[in-house]
Amino acid sequence: METTSSYRIQGATGEWEVVIGLEVHAQVTSNAKLFSGAATAFGAEPNSQVSLIDAAMPGMLPVPNKECIRQAVRTGMAIDAQINKWSRFDRKNYFYADLPQGYQISQLYHPLVGEGAIEVTLDEKDPDSAVKRIGIERIHVEQDAGKLMHDQHPTRSYVDLNRSGVALMEIVSRPDMRSPAEAGAYVKKLRSILRYVGSCDGNMEEGSMRADVNVSVRKPGEEFGTRTETKNVNSVRFVMAVIEHEANRQVDVLESGGKIVQETRLYDPDRNETRSMRSKEDAHDYRYFPDPDLLPLELDDAFLEECRASLPELPDAKRKRYEGDLGLTSYAAAVLTAEAETARWFEALLAECGDQAMAKAASNWLISDLFGALNRLGLDIEHSPVSPKQGAELLKLVADGTLSGTLAKQVFEIMLETRQDPGVIVEEKGLKQTSDTGAIEEVIAKVLADNGDKVEQYKGGKEALFGFFVGQTMKAMGGKANPKVVNDLLKKALG
Amino acid sequence: MTELTDLGVAAIRDGVRDGSFSAREVATAFNDRVAQAKALNAFLVETPDHALKAADAADAARASGDLKPLSGVPIGMKDLFCTDGVPTTAASGILDGFTPTYESTVSANLWQAGAGMLGKLNLDQFAMGSSNETSAFGNVISPWRRKDGGNAPLAPGGSSGGSSSAISARLCPAATGTDTGGSIRQPAAFTGISGIKPTYGRCSRWGTIAFASSLDQAGPMARDVRDCAIMLEAMAGFDPKDSTSLELAVPGWEAGLSSDLKGKKIGIPKEYRVDGMPAEIDALWEQGIAWLKDAGAEIVEVSLPHTKYALPAYYIIAPAEASSNLARYDGVRYGLRDLPDGAGLQDMYAATRAAGFGAEVKRRIMIGTYVLSAGFYDAYYNQAQKVRTLIARDFDEAWTRCDLLLAPTAPSAAFALGEKSADPLAMYLNDVFTVPSSLAGLPAMSVPGGLDGQGLPLGLQIIGKALDEQGVLNAGLAIEERAGFTARPEQWW
Numbered sequence: 001m002e003t004t005s006s007y008r009i010q011g012a013t014g015e016w017e018v019v020i021g022l023e024v025h026a027q028v029t030s031n032a033k034l035f036s037g038a039a040t041a042f043g044a045e046p047n048s049q050v051s052l053i054d055a056a057m058p059g060m061l062p063v064p065n066k067e068c069i070r071q072a073v074r075t076g077m078a079i080d081a082q083i084n085k086w087s088r089f090d091r092k093n094y095f096y097a098d099l100p101q102g103y104q105i106s107q108l109y110h111p112l113v114g115e116g117a118i119e120v121t122l123d124e125k126d127p128d129s130a131v132k133r134i135g136i137e138r139i140h141v142e143q144d145a146g147k148l149m150h151d152q153h154p155t156r157s158y159v160d161l162n163r164s165g166v167a168l169m170e171i172v173s174r175p176d177m178r179s180p181a182e183a184g185a186y187v188k189k190l191r192s193i194l195r196y197v198g199s200c201d202g203n204m205e206e207g208s209m210r211a212d213v214n215v216s217v218r219k220p221g222e223e224f225g226t227r228t229e230t231k232n233v234n235s236v237r238f239v240m241a242v243i244e245h246e247a248n249r250q251v252d253v254l255e256s257g258g259k260i261v262q263e264t265r266l267y268d269p270d271r272n273e274t275r276s277m278r279s280k281e282d283a284h285d286y287r288y289f290p291d292p293d294l295l296p297l298e299l300d301d302a303f304l305e306e307c308r309a310s311l312p313e314l315p316d317a318k319r320k321r322y323e324g325d326l327g328l329t330s331y332a333a334a335v336l337t338a339e340a341e342t343a344r345w346f347e348a349l350l351a352e353c354g355d356q357a358m359a360k361a362a363s364n365w366l367i368s369d370l371f372g373a374l375n376r377l378g379l380d381i382e383h384s385p386v387s388p389k390q391g392a393e394l395l396k397l398v399a400d401g402t403l404s405g406t407l408a409k410q411v412f413e414i415m416l417e418t419r420q421d422p423g424v425i426v427e428e429k430g431l432k433q434t435s436d437t438g439a440i441e442e443v444i445a446k447v448l449a450d451n452g453d454k455v456e457q458y459k460g461g462k463e464a465l466f467g468f469f470v471g472q473t474m475k476a477m478g479g480k481a482n483p484k485v486v487n488d489l490l491k492k493a494l495g
Numbered sequence: 496m497t498e499l500t501d502l503g504v505a506a507i508r509d510g511v512r513d514g515s516f517s518a519r520e521v522a523t524a525f526n527d528r529v530a531q532a533k534a535l536n537a538f539l540v541e542t543p544d545h546a547l548k549a550a551d552a553a554d555a556a557r558a559s560g561d562l563k564p565l566s567g568v569p570i571g572m573k574d575l576f577c578t579d580g581v582p583t584t585a586a587s588g589i590l591d592g593f594t595p596t597y598e599s600t601v602s603a604n605l606w607q608a609g610a611g612m613l614g615k616l617n618l619d620q621f622a623m624g625s626s627n628e629t630s631a632f633g634n635v636i637s638p639w640r641r642k643d644g645g646n647a648p649l650a651p652g653g654s655s656g657g658s659s660s661a662i663s664a665r666l667c668p669a670a671t672g673t674d675t676g677g678s679i680r681q682p683a684a685f686t687g688i689s690g691i692k693p694t695y696g697r698c699s700r701w702g703t704i705a706f707a708s709s710l711d712q713a714g715p716m717a718r719d720v721r722d723c724a725i726m727l728e729a730m731a732g733f734d735p736k737d738s739t740s741l742e743l744a745v746p747g748w749e750a751g752l753s754s755d756l757k758g759k760k761i762g763i764p765k766e767y768r769v770d771g772m773p774a775e776i777d778a779l780w781e782q783g784i785a786w787l788k789d790a791g792a793e794i795v796e797v798s799l800p801h802t803k804y805a806l807p808a809y810y811i812i813a814p815a816e817a818s819s820n821l822a823r824y825d826g827v828r829y830g831l832r833d834l835p836d837g838a839g840l841q842d843m844y845a846a847t848r849a850a851g852f853g854a855e856v857k858r859r860i861m862i863g864t865y866v867l868s869a870g871f872y873d874a875y876y877n878q879a880q881k882v883r884t885l886i887a888r889d890f891d892e893a894w895t896r897c898d899l900l901l902a903p904t905a906p907s908a909a910f911a912l913g914e915k916s917a918d919p920l921a922m923y924l925n926d927v928f929t930v931p932s933s934l935a936g937l938p939a940m941s942v943p944g945g946l947d948g949q950g951l952p953l954g955l956q957i958i959g960k961a962l963d964e965q966g967v968l969n970a971g972l973a974i975e976e977r978a979g980f981t982a983r984p985e986q987w988w
Contacts, residue, residue, distance in 0.1 A: 052596075052597060055828055056823040056828070057577075057595070057597070057828075057829070058577060058583070058585070058590065058593070058595070058704045058705075058823070058829075059576075059577045059595075059599060059700075059701065059702040059703050059704050059705065060701070060702075061700060061701050061736060061737050061738065062738070063735065063736060063737075063738050064738065091819050093818075093819050093822060093867070095822065095825060095841075095844055096840075097825075097827050097840055100823060100827070100828060101822065101823050102819070102821075102822020102823050102825060103819055103822060159827065159828075285868050285869045287818075287819070287864065287867035287868055287869075287872075288867075288872075289815060289819070289867050289872070289876060292707070292708035292709035292816050293700075293705075293708045293738065293739065294738050294739075295738055295739060
């Protein structure tokens, strides 16, 4: 469903609409580089993951890494894109010290993946809000460059080639986005899909995913304006900030009679501004041509079948299943499926519960109790101190009446601290809730005797005091009394 | 007894095997001869120890009955092949001081087969040239001289001129060459030896310094066809490190040698009769036709209509690829670095590349950069690729009428050094007969056919279908047997 964004920049001459396209560079999850066997681990010692090929030694030749191609194909399938069974690598020629070959092997003329799209929910806090389809023009695979280090020596720059030759997917969107929020939602959704597929870890802070942000402005309904491209933006927040800043800057320029120059810009997060890097006139002539060291990439049906069969259930499908089959609210389904890790955790939890009927309880507990705790501890779900198995055990103790909600929360706190199983904690700390009517009746008798005045008031019609008696009884029982039994016995005792 | 250095590959191999002489004696004899031939400037690096070590291994292998196909055979290695621990420069100043830590697949295959290395052979810088005059380390001189008594130093051909000069001067029984547009065949023709460029993809390009990736192909040069077959068997083979390498078993080319051409049809491409070709070359071509007839072949005239576009297409495609392949020589990681005081990165690039590359290399980088640049790409590069397709189609068409083609290797005998170096176009014309088969990736060979009036060797070229090295070698053998070419340069160095 196509929706029109209401996001507008209020200029002196009226309203302006923003047009956004993103080129996302996603590092392919693979143990080896695109054309060499060198390792790709993040944070290794400089130049410790460099093969002769990555350093472009004389006579070295690239050989495509099948796993990188496979991951890009699977990604293409996940965004419902056309997979090109015949594609080709081209050389993009330019000189820079971080580019050992003097060219980057990329795909200009015949990319691996063609037209596709993803759907984003425009208000992430409201999963029932409008959905927008953002077109993806293509995905091609290419080599990453190395890194220059300017802070190692007062007068020299150093080169680290660990990233040189690492496989990237360049995912090029259509200029379909109209607000910073849409662009942010697009990047998040794309990252979520990549993580589900397992083709990119999506860690923007480690540089495994970054975006080139194309922005232009126009009066609503008019032709596209001239765009600028802000390079290498490495967080969702920054993508949104760049758009907002750049759109406003362009409106200012246009309204003061200036013209937008097609240029490449850089974002400075410290000052929250973009700066011109080079204009179209200084743009490199990359002299693209087919890489003669490589044959065209031809994919057969068996390979494509294997790629398709290996795809996991994707977030949109999962969300629908959670709502339909598990009966979760659309909000819960959206939260649980937004990240692959959360969904994996939830499904493990539910499997341990061994009963689909516990889906709601499991979902509630995960979203409020577990997320709350992880938030407090500053941990993500992969590093949860409590395992799905332990979570399920806790939920079962509640379901069978062993623990009250209050007791369950206490047990959970202890689990977080000690990492013990809930059953063990219940045994050791004696936190089992009691339904022993004799013991409860004894306590109730004492509570009522100690609060004769309140009993009078209650009987005189102040029924709200019932909660007070429940609280006192529970308190006296150390929270271990079965609340339902307490209620029943209190009602009886108060006549 | 014959001098050991007069022996070819097969004779040395067999002699070592049957105990006529030791491999060490052979290596020592060639090492000495190399050391005495500095005037030819054929070797950039001499590696006598490498040859001796391989020889000792061969002698030990003989004792244990474990001889390999090239045990005891010392060879020369064109300095375009990276050799572990031995300086490798492609005859360019930009790689001055570069010593690889790895071994090219082709050279590794040869060492694996038992061969030893006498040294690294001079060549045109980055294999760009037809006369060896573009080497940064001085041109190789041909051992041949004209009969006119002028003693003008002659070109050994190029780019594999160190290889051709060394083999014809008996400094080595065989050597590696590389052929991008004729760099094995033309120098072989100029110096009276044999050389074959196999089908593109037969020999791995891994570890061979690239000139034009879609054309570069290694091949052997030796004194006769059999020796070429033995060498090629050792050099060729599938290499997973080269994506363009052919995943095919290496045939037993030596075992398959036969000069009986009954049932074979030899095509004579009419477009190769170019204007202004010396009568002696034409006459040799006719002679070649007669020899092949005599060997049982049927002769048919064929047409390769796009031949005249081959040279222009080649001089677009090869420089285009070269301009990109040579971008890695930037002074950042290895080789020459020229860092003027206070220079930035761009200044370093400019100074390094200005100082490190020779004039011909710079010319081709500029041509290649131009034909790939925005606005010219379609008119030049794309157009040249279309021509390349048409040329390949010409050959396919010819193969419906014949099995092999016969043509001269080069339009002239060896020219004098300096004679064409001022005129790049005249120099490029030397490749006119060799370039079409390179563009089509076909196997092609030059064998000596006779001498011209000045007593200089002339070569005949056989071109075959893709993967039909055997057919090419066999026709070469038929010519060799009938030509009875025994001329050798008189030693003056």
